[in-house]
Amino acid sequence: MTNVRDRVIRIIAEQAVLEPSDIRPEATLDELGIDSLGVVESIFAIEEAFDISVPFNANEPQASDFDISSVDTIVAGIERLIAEQHG
Template identity: 30%
Template structure:
């Protein structure tokens, strides 16, 4: 697992008080009992950890751990692109 995936899984495990090894990238927010408030809190923590800003309109499309990882990786890649 890459660093982004590991850090997000650890963050979810800590916030939901569940074992890290019970979470996979395919785990859904429903399975993890992550509600809309949890999703907002997770977003704030991810933004702080990775120094990115997740657009509010993308929150509704986040359904799995992999969705969060993909979004973070996309934002990190865009952040490293040279500005013209």
């Protein structure tokens, strides 16, 4: 089984229409060319891939407990949610 980071990067790369190798850990979704609809689609894909529920408010992303400021923070948040929801 692939690790969380690799799966998240694959999902984000698909949304950004990039190769996974082009995704830098410190990159923001905006830098990768992912718009707000792409962010929502990424969150849905991540929820489905990991069987988790992401506390993300698409209308107010800054008000969410889920940090989408970079690829690294998304991976960290998902790892935390997996531990909380499946631990």
